[in-house]
Amino acid sequence: MPSSQFWIIFKEKLERVAEIVIAIIIGFIIAGIMMWLGGYDPIAAYIAMFEYSFSLTDPYYLAMTLSFAAPVMLTAITFAVGVRAGLFNIGAEGQLYMGALGAIMVASWSLPGPLYLPLAMIIGSLMGAAWGLIAGVLKVYRGVNEVVSTIMLNWIAFWIVEYARVYVYPNPIDASKTISMPPAGRLPILIKGTELSASFIVSLVFVGIAFYLLWYMVLGYEIRATGLNPSAARYGGINPKKTMLWAFIIGGIAAGLAGVCEIAGRPPSYAITTGLSNLMGLGFDGITVSLLGANHPLGIIPASIFIGALSSGARGMQIVTNVPLEMVKAVQGIIIIALAVPGIVRLIRSKILRREVKVV
Amino acid sequence: MNDVIVQMKNIVKIYPDGTVALRGVDFEVRKGEIHGLLGENGAGKTTLMKILSGLLRPTSGEIYIAGKKVSFKSASEALKHGIGMVHQHLALVPAFTAYENIVLGLPGREASREKIEKLMEETGLKVPLDALVEDLPFGVRQRIEIIKMLYRNVDILILDEPTTNLTPIETKELFHTLKELKKRGKTIIFITHKLREVLEVTDRITVLRRGRVVGRTETAKATPEMLAKMMVGREVVMKIEKKPAKPGEPVLIVKDLWVKNDLGEWAVKGLSFAVYSGEIFGIAGVEGNGQTELVEAITGLRRVEKGQVILMGKDVTNRSPSELYRLGLSHIPExxxxxxxxxxxxxxxxxxxxxxxxxxxxxxxxxxxxxxxxxxxxxxxxxxxxxxxxxxxxxxxxxxxxxxxxxxxxxxxxxPQVIVAAQPTRGLDVAATEYIRKLLIKMRDKGKAVLLVSADLDEILQLSDRMAVMYEGEFMGIAKPEELTEERIGLMMGGYKMEQISAGTKPQPAASS
Known part of the structure; x- marks a missing residue:
C-alpha cells in the first residue's frame, strides 16, 4: 500500500519537473536559433554563459550568480504564496520599491549603529506588506481584480519612490542616487570583492519560513485550501477573505524585504539609483522564478539560482562572443511562454503517446 | 389534428460511465398538442428530450419526424427540422440585449427587428428588446428564449421544467402563452414533475419512471392520484434492519426560515420543524425545490433572510460554519x-x-x-x-x-450531536450505499440527531423515523413513512398539501392554481 502512494506522488512530481526541464530546453534551443540567425555562435555563447555563472576556478562568478538569485527568490515567494491562495499577485515589483524606500527612510535617520539593519528590515517589509494589502483589500471587499490593481499599484509605487529619490532623500554628492545606507546598517559581504552579501542568507531563511508556513502551519493549510477550492474551504470553516488578505500580507513582506536587501546588501551604492534602475524588474523576474520553481518554496531556490546564473552569465556571453545582453531576456521570455502553456507541452506529449500506441 | 409528428421508438441511452438512463422508451407526440412528460428525478425525461433535440445521441432506437426517419448529429440539425428546446438553465448572454440574444448566431440578413416585433405582436410574447438580459427577471428571460426558438421557425418546442424559477403570476402568463402557441399550430412538449401544472395545461401525458414509460393518458381522463402513483410507484425496496427510534430532546430547531437562492428568489418559504436526538428526520422531494438552500442555511453557508436556526439550544442564525461545528454539527454535503x-x-x-x-x-x-x-x-x-x-x-x-x-x-x-446529510449516497455503488445508510442508523441509535435530505425516495423511506416532503420551498406535510402510501407521497411531491389529501376531498387540479 505505501508503495502505490509513493508512486502516485513520485509520478506527479516527476511530470512537473519534466515539464519545467522541457520548457528550459525549448528556451535555449529557440534562443540559440536566434543567435545563429544573427550570425553568432550559440554554442560558444552558451559555454561562455556557463563559465561566467558557475565557473569552478573563480568563485567570483558563482558569487555573482547567488547575489542575483537573492532578491528574485523573495519576489518569487510573493507570487507563489499568491498562487497558493488562488491569486495572481503580480505586485511584487511595486512592493519591492516600497521596501527599498522604507530602508532609505531608516537610513536617513540618525540612530545608534546596530539599530539600522533591524529597523530597515521591519519598516521596509511593513511598507511592502501595506502596499500589497491595498490590492488585497480592494480584491476582498470591492471585488477588484488583483491583476489590474497590482499593475497599477506598481506604477504608483514607482513614481512615489522616484519622487522621494529626487526630492526627499537626494544624495548631496551624487545626484544620480539617494543617500546611502550607513555602513553600520549594511549586510556583511560573504565573499570579499564580490556583490554577494548576507542578503542571500536572509532570502534563504525567508524561503524556509515560507515553506514551513505553507506546509506546516494552520494558516498555510487554510491558504492552500482556499486556493485549490474556495467553496470547500468555506465549508471547512475557513474564511477565504481572511486567508487571501494574509497571502497579500506575506507576499508584501517578502517583496519589501527584497527591497531592503537591495539597499542594505548591494555594493557599491547601497542606495536607490536614477529611475530605480537597480530595482527595476526584480519583481517581475520573481514571477519567472516562481513559475520555474512550480510555485513551491523548495523549487524556488534552484530556480532563482538558475535565473541568477542567466543574469551573471549574460555578461560573459557579451564579453566572449559579443552576443548582446538582451538575448538572455529572450531566453527567459521563451522559457516563460513554454511554461505558461503547459497545456501545449501536455498536448505534444499526448500526441507522441498516441502515435506510440498507433505504432504498437 | 391527430397526426403523429414525433415518434421515438425503443430509445435506449447508456451513458459512457455505464449509467442506464433510458431502457427502451416509446414516445409519441401529436401535431398541435401540448404534451406533458412527467416523472421524478432520474426518470429520464431530460435525457429523452435531449435526444430529440439533437444534444445527445441515443445508444439505440429510432426517431421519426412527421413520418420521416431522422438521426440528428447536433442541435442545429434538429433545429432545421423545427425542433428546439428551452433548457432549465437558460442559454442567454447576460451582457447582451434581448434583441442581440435573439439574433445571436444568425446570418446578418436574417436578423430583422421588424420581423421579431411582428412575431411578438402575433404571439403576445412581449419582451423589451433593448434591455440587457442581466437586468431582466427570470420569467422575461425565458420568454426571450421562446421567441428565439420561434424566430428560428421551431414547430416543436420542448420546455424543460419551465416553471422552476417562475413566480405564480409568471407561471400563469407562461401557460397562457403556451395555449396561444398551440392555437397557432405549434406542438409543445412540457417536462415537469408538478402534477397541478401538467393537469392544467397539457392535452396528453406520458409518465416516465427509471428510464421506462409507465403510463400514457389523455389529460382529461387523468387524476392526480393516478399520476402520483405512476410517478413514484416503488420497485422492490431493500430493507434495512432498524430498531424503533427513541427520540429525546429537540437539538435542531428551525423556525419560520426564509432563504433565497442564487437568483435572489425565495427558495425556502417559512419552514419550521425540529429534529430530535435519536431520530432520523428525512426530507424528500424532487430536487430544486429548495432543499439545497435549506441545508446551506442550516449549516452556515447561506444567509438566512428571516427566521431562526437553533442548534443545541443556542440561536445560531447566520453564524459561521466553524462556530456550528464547535457546537456539534456535522455536515455531509451534497x-x-x-x-x-x-x-x-x-x-x-x-x-x-x-x-x-x-x-x-x-x-x-x-x-x-x-x-x-x-x-x-x-x-x-x-x-x-x-x-x-x-x-x-x-x-x-x-x-x-x-x-x-x-x-x-x-x-x-x-x-457530532447533529448530522446534516445531504444526498449522502448519490452516485455510489450498492455496497457503499448500504454501508453509509447503516452508519446513519447507527448514529441515530447512539442518540445523535440526523437530518437526511435526499432525492432518493427509497433512502428517505428506509431510513427516516419521520419525514417531510418539500415542494417549492415548503413542506407539503410531515408524517411517519409507514403512514404514507406511495400515492400520497407522489401527490405531495407533485405539489398537494397533506391536509388537502387526507381531508378526503379530491384535490381539484386546475381550479386552485
Missing part, C-alpha cells in the same frame, strides 16, 4: 467535489478539513502536527474501510465511493 473535499489535497489534509483548528492537531507554533493528523486519517481509513493508496495520496486518486466514505468518516469522527 456535492463532495465542490464542498466536501479539496481533491488536490492529500487524504490526511482532507481528513481534518473543518476540524483543523482542534487543539489535538495543533502545536505551539500554530503548526499542524502531521504525525497526529496522519494517524487520524489512518484511523478513518481503517474504521470506514476506505480503499486508499495512503494518507499522503491526493484525495483525487480515490474512487467516488471512497471519497464519500472519507467525507462521511471525517464528519462522524467529529463526534
Amino acid at each position: 456535492d463532495r467535489h465542490k464542498l466536501g473535499l479539496v481533491l488536490d489535497m492529500t487524504v490526511s489534509e482532507n481528513s481534518i478539513l473543518g476540524i483543523h483548528r482542534l487543539k489535538k492537531f495543533l502545536g505551539s507554533l500554530l503548526n499542524l502536527k502531521w504525525r497526529v493528523i496522519d494517524k487520524h486519517a489512518r484511523e478513518i481509513i481503517e474504521k470506514f474501510e476506505i480503499v486508499a493508496p495512503g494518507t499522503r495520496a491526493p484525495a483525487r486518486s480515490l474512487s467516488g465511493g471512497n471519497q464519500q466514505k472519507l467525507v462521511v468518516g471525517r464528519e462522524l469522527s467529529k463526534s
Whole structure:
C-alpha cells in the first residue's frame, strides 16, 4: 500500500519537473536559433554563459550568480504564496520599491549603529506588506481584480519612490542616487570583492519560513485550501477573505524585504539609483522564478539560482562572443511562454503517446 | 389534428460511465398538442428530450419526424427540422440585449427587428428588446428564449421544467402563452414533475419512471392520484434492519426560515420543524425545490433572510460554519467535489478539513502536527474501510465511493450531536450505499440527531423515523413513512398539501392554481 502512494506522488512530481526541464530546453534551443540567425555562435555563447555563472576556478562568478538569485527568490515567494491562495499577485515589483524606500527612510535617520539593519528590515517589509494589502483589500471587499490593481499599484509605487529619490532623500554628492545606507546598517559581504552579501542568507531563511508556513502551519493549510477550492474551504470553516488578505500580507513582506536587501546588501551604492534602475524588474523576474520553481518554496531556490546564473552569465556571453545582453531576456521570455502553456507541452506529449500506441 | 409528428421508438441511452438512463422508451407526440412528460428525478425525461433535440445521441432506437426517419448529429440539425428546446438553465448572454440574444448566431440578413416585433405582436410574447438580459427577471428571460426558438421557425418546442424559477403570476402568463402557441399550430412538449401544472395545461401525458414509460393518458381522463402513483410507484425496496427510534430532546430547531437562492428568489418559504436526538428526520422531494438552500442555511453557508436556526439550544442564525461545528454539527454535503473535499489535497489534509483548528492537531507554533493528523486519517481509513493508496495520496486518486466514505468518516469522527446529510449516497455503488445508510442508523441509535435530505425516495423511506416532503420551498406535510402510501407521497411531491389529501376531498387540479 505505501508503495502505490509513493508512486502516485513520485509520478506527479516527476511530470512537473519534466515539464519545467522541457520548457528550459525549448528556451535555449529557440534562443540559440536566434543567435545563429544573427550570425553568432550559440554554442560558444552558451559555454561562455556557463563559465561566467558557475565557473569552478573563480568563485567570483558563482558569487555573482547567488547575489542575483537573492532578491528574485523573495519576489518569487510573493507570487507563489499568491498562487497558493488562488491569486495572481503580480505586485511584487511595486512592493519591492516600497521596501527599498522604507530602508532609505531608516537610513536617513540618525540612530545608534546596530539599530539600522533591524529597523530597515521591519519598516521596509511593513511598507511592502501595506502596499500589497491595498490590492488585497480592494480584491476582498470591492471585488477588484488583483491583476489590474497590482499593475497599477506598481506604477504608483514607482513614481512615489522616484519622487522621494529626487526630492526627499537626494544624495548631496551624487545626484544620480539617494543617500546611502550607513555602513553600520549594511549586510556583511560573504565573499570579499564580490556583490554577494548576507542578503542571500536572509532570502534563504525567508524561503524556509515560507515553506514551513505553507506546509506546516494552520494558516498555510487554510491558504492552500482556499486556493485549490474556495467553496470547500468555506465549508471547512475557513474564511477565504481572511486567508487571501494574509497571502497579500506575506507576499508584501517578502517583496519589501527584497527591497531592503537591495539597499542594505548591494555594493557599491547601497542606495536607490536614477529611475530605480537597480530595482527595476526584480519583481517581475520573481514571477519567472516562481513559475520555474512550480510555485513551491523548495523549487524556488534552484530556480532563482538558475535565473541568477542567466543574469551573471549574460555578461560573459557579451564579453566572449559579443552576443548582446538582451538575448538572455529572450531566453527567459521563451522559457516563460513554454511554461505558461503547459497545456501545449501536455498536448505534444499526448500526441507522441498516441502515435506510440498507433505504432504498437 | 391527430397526426403523429414525433415518434421515438425503443430509445435506449447508456451513458459512457455505464449509467442506464433510458431502457427502451416509446414516445409519441401529436401535431398541435401540448404534451406533458412527467416523472421524478432520474426518470429520464431530460435525457429523452435531449435526444430529440439533437444534444445527445441515443445508444439505440429510432426517431421519426412527421413520418420521416431522422438521426440528428447536433442541435442545429434538429433545429432545421423545427425542433428546439428551452433548457432549465437558460442559454442567454447576460451582457447582451434581448434583441442581440435573439439574433445571436444568425446570418446578418436574417436578423430583422421588424420581423421579431411582428412575431411578438402575433404571439403576445412581449419582451423589451433593448434591455440587457442581466437586468431582466427570470420569467422575461425565458420568454426571450421562446421567441428565439420561434424566430428560428421551431414547430416543436420542448420546455424543460419551465416553471422552476417562475413566480405564480409568471407561471400563469407562461401557460397562457403556451395555449396561444398551440392555437397557432405549434406542438409543445412540457417536462415537469408538478402534477397541478401538467393537469392544467397539457392535452396528453406520458409518465416516465427509471428510464421506462409507465403510463400514457389523455389529460382529461387523468387524476392526480393516478399520476402520483405512476410517478413514484416503488420497485422492490431493500430493507434495512432498524430498531424503533427513541427520540429525546429537540437539538435542531428551525423556525419560520426564509432563504433565497442564487437568483435572489425565495427558495425556502417559512419552514419550521425540529429534529430530535435519536431520530432520523428525512426530507424528500424532487430536487430544486429548495432543499439545497435549506441545508446551506442550516449549516452556515447561506444567509438566512428571516427566521431562526437553533442548534443545541443556542440561536445560531447566520453564524459561521466553524462556530456550528464547535457546537456539534456535522455536515455531509451534497456535492463532495465542490464542498466536501479539496481533491488536490492529500487524504490526511482532507481528513481534518473543518476540524483543523482542534487543539489535538495543533502545536505551539500554530503548526499542524502531521504525525497526529496522519494517524487520524489512518484511523478513518481503517474504521470506514476506505480503499486508499495512503494518507499522503491526493484525495483525487480515490474512487467516488471512497471519497464519500472519507467525507462521511471525517464528519462522524467529529463526534457530532447533529448530522446534516445531504444526498449522502448519490452516485455510489450498492455496497457503499448500504454501508453509509447503516452508519446513519447507527448514529441515530447512539442518540445523535440526523437530518437526511435526499432525492432518493427509497433512502428517505428506509431510513427516516419521520419525514417531510418539500415542494417549492415548503413542506407539503410531515408524517411517519409507514403512514404514507406511495400515492400520497407522489401527490405531495407533485405539489398537494397533506391536509388537502387526507381531508378526503379530491384535490381539484386546475381550479386552485
